[in-house]
Amino acid sequence: MQYRTLGKTGLKVSEIGFGGEWMDGTPEEARAVVDACEEAGINLLDVWMPDPTRRSNLGDALVGRRDKWIIQGHLGSTWQDGQYVRTRELEPVKAAFQDLLDRFHTDYIDLGMIHFVDKTDEYRQIMEGPFMEYVRELRAAGTVRHVGLSTHNPEVAKLAAAEPQIEMIMFSLNPAFDMLPASDNIEDLFGDYAAEGLDGINADRAELYALCEQTNTGLTVMKPYAGGRLFDAATSPFGVALTPVQCIHYALTRPAVASVLPGFSTPQHVADAVVYEDSSADERDYASVLASAPKNAYFGQCTYCGHCAPCTVGINIAMVNKYYDLAVMHDEVPDSLREHYRALDVTASECTACEACEERCPFGVKIASKMAKAQELFGC
Numbered sequence: 001m002q003y004r005t006l007g008k009t010g011l012k013v014s015e016i017g018f019g020g021e022w023m024d025g026t027p028e029e030a031r032a033v034v035d036a037c038e039e040a041g042i043n044l045l046d047v048w049m050p051d052p053t054r055r056s057n058l059g060d061a062l063v064g065r066r067d068k069w070i071i072q073g074h075l076g077s078t079w080q081d082g083q084y085v086r087t088r089e090l091e092p093v094k095a096a097f098q099d100l101l102d103r104f105h106t107d108y109i110d111l112g113m114i115h116f117v118d119k120t121d122e123y124r125q126i127m128e129g130p131f132m133e134y135v136r137e138l139r140a141a142g143t144v145r146h147v148g149l150s151t152h153n154p155e156v157a158k159l160a161a162a163e164p165q166i167e168m169i170m171f172s173l174n175p176a177f178d179m180l181p182a183s184d185n186i187e188d189l190f191g192d193y194a195a196e197g198l199d200g201i202n203a204d205r206a207e208l209y210a211l212c213e214q215t216n217t218g219l220t221v222m223k224p225y226a227g228g229r230l231f232d233a234a235t236s237p238f239g240v241a242l243t244p245v246q247c248i249h250y251a252l253t254r255p256a257v258a259s260v261l262p263g264f265s266t267p268q269h270v271a272d273a274v275v276y277e278d279s280s281a282d283e284r285d286y287a288s289v290l291a292s293a294p295k296n297a298y299f300g301q302c303t304y305c306g307h308c309a310p311c312t313v314g315i316n317i318a319m320v321n322k323y324y325d326l327a328v329m330h331d332e333v334p335d336s337l338r339e340h341y342r343a344l345d346v347t348a349s350e351c352t353a354c355e356a357c358e359e360r361c362p363f364g365v366k367i368a369s370k371m372a373k374a375q376e377l378f379g380c
Helices: 027-040 052-061 090-103 120-128 130-141 154-161 186-196 203-215 226-231 244-252 267-278 287-291 317-327 335-342 356-360 367-378
Strands: 003-005 012-014 044-047 070-075 077-080 083-086 109-114 144-151 168-172 218-222 257-260
Touching: 003 257, 012 257, 027 052, 027 267, 044 052, 044 218, 052 090, 070 090, 070 130, 070 144, 077 090, 083 335, 090 109, 090 130, 109 130, 120 130, 120 154, 130 144, 144 154, 154 168, 154 203, 203 218, 226 244, 226 317, 244 257, 244 267, 317 335, 317 367, 335 367, 356 367
Parallel strands: 044 070, 070 109, 109 144, 144 168, 168 218, 218 257
Antiparallel strands: 003 012, 077 083
């Protein structure tokens, strides 16, 4: 296992980490995954989940080896009436954080993550209000050793990267989210993409990675596999399948990235990821695979480019489609995806099926039909 410095935190983290979201089985299953991670040299664990089962499974599995692990614990992820609730109200936030400490049998969290901030106005309210004051108190007391933030929005991430109080960022990163169309001309897009392979990266995201490098703000990566969608040519927006090794290498070659945290539910998932450490250059090569994708690979599939905008009722069509596509990869909609979807200003239920957006879509996506499916899946 290789280790990288996580930005200005100075922490040495394994370049492959452990996303703990799927630890909702038995304590024995969780311990087996933790054992596999430790044997492979993994030392970074993300715990965004507020529910007692996942927290207790992981916390109990770490008894006697807490000092070997660097934990990302989230502030603002709470468990209320049997459900995950993201909130900035301090009373439930404080209770949820104390619960995290208790269930992990510890008196500190290495990386105190300001949880799931995807809107710039909310970011500013947090930084200027009592929530951030609470975070500073935890930092001063040593209960939180370093301060981080999790987001899926490059605009929020850029603000955080420019803020000295934020030492690191957890960000969603993979080829499907990164290598998005940058041209209004579909032929130009595919010509450039096929010729150069990597130049389709969204400008805002490229700017973010450069800024993080400049400010020494470390990045840890969530959703490196796009919910498994990239492993199947039928579901990948590129029309070709990638391997876990290729997805991990893509993320680790972005500026400022210190660690990639796939979600593991079995020891085999750990093995599938850590084989990266012994992989060859050919096995890591994602560029030639993506560059050879057929020109029609995108047709009928949303690539989240946003050319369909503006929606007549204000739906963020690209985001609805992204959450829908990720959700249908699972037997049940994950709590995190459901919350992300419901946090949208306007959900698919407001769609009037006017189809104005479909005239602008360069990929022939049946958007009105997709909105109806999203409404049915998410319930709003």
